[in-house]
Amino acid sequence: MVTFKPYAYFRLLVVFAVCLAVSVLFGAGVSWAQGMKIGLQPPATDSAERIYDFHNMLLYIISGIVAFVLLLLLFVVVRFNAKANPVPSKTTHNVLLEIVWTIIPVVILIIIAVPSFKLLFKNETIPKPEMTLKVTGHQWYWDYEYPDQGDIAFSSYMIPSDKIDHSKGQKRLLSTDNKVVLPVGVTVQVLVTASVNDVIHSWAVPAFGIKTDAVPGRMNHTWFRIERPGVFYGQCSELCGKDHSFMPIEVWAVEKPVFDEWAARSKEDADKAQEWLQAEHSPADTSKGSSE
Known part of the structure; x- marks a missing residue:
């Protein structure tokens, strides 16, 4: 007859835990967080x-x-184990x-x-808005409209992985063909919806602290005021079908005069306006790092 020895089992468990911890510490080097970006x-x-x-x-x-x-x-384990407390207390309440x-x-x-x-x-x-951006979700891209800038409108699709140009700072699954361009230091009201007969999407940009559902037939709203120039990324954050992962959001925040010039050029030719902005006033990518 085999006698069950709880302490031997416990020692074996401790040895296993120590070996596991050591292997994790030695194996974590390749996947260690770089530059405290956690x-x-x-x-x-x-x-x-x-x-x-x-x-x-x-x-x-x-x-x-x-x-x-x-x-x-730990206190309970040490203070009330069988060895330290051979006669257990029968206290029922306190x-x-x-x-x-x-x-x-x-x-x-x-x-x-x-x-x-x-x-x-x-x-x-929402404070008094200085401009409005309308966002419409589709399967699987975004439409953007600037009603205060002469009804500028365009669609924004993800750049396919095989067409990513790293020399331009483009990122796989995040960069888009047409960027959302917004001015720094301006209160922006964002109207978010989805096209009729579509599904629910969600327009989210973590660096702005926003996530607003795009619901067909319903106009949701949010707001923000960007405090510094840069490139900021987001993604659709509501499961919306097979290409849900391919609905990135790329926002370029630029100074107000640059935005005004871009808006004026976009009224004539939106594609050339994007090319001009990319060539002359491309903001730095500020999405890296972690907050203190």
């Missing part, structure tokens, strides 16, 4: 900045909770303890809720 994209709007601040606050709270629970588990573990989670939720509601209020309150 956070969120650098924010380009005040809305994104507020979201990132809230995210960082939550990270501290969650880390504290995880550390507390881990220490509590009024003080039950009050504490009810009040503390409530306090934590209040601490989270107050800044959360403030964030929602600020990001959903």
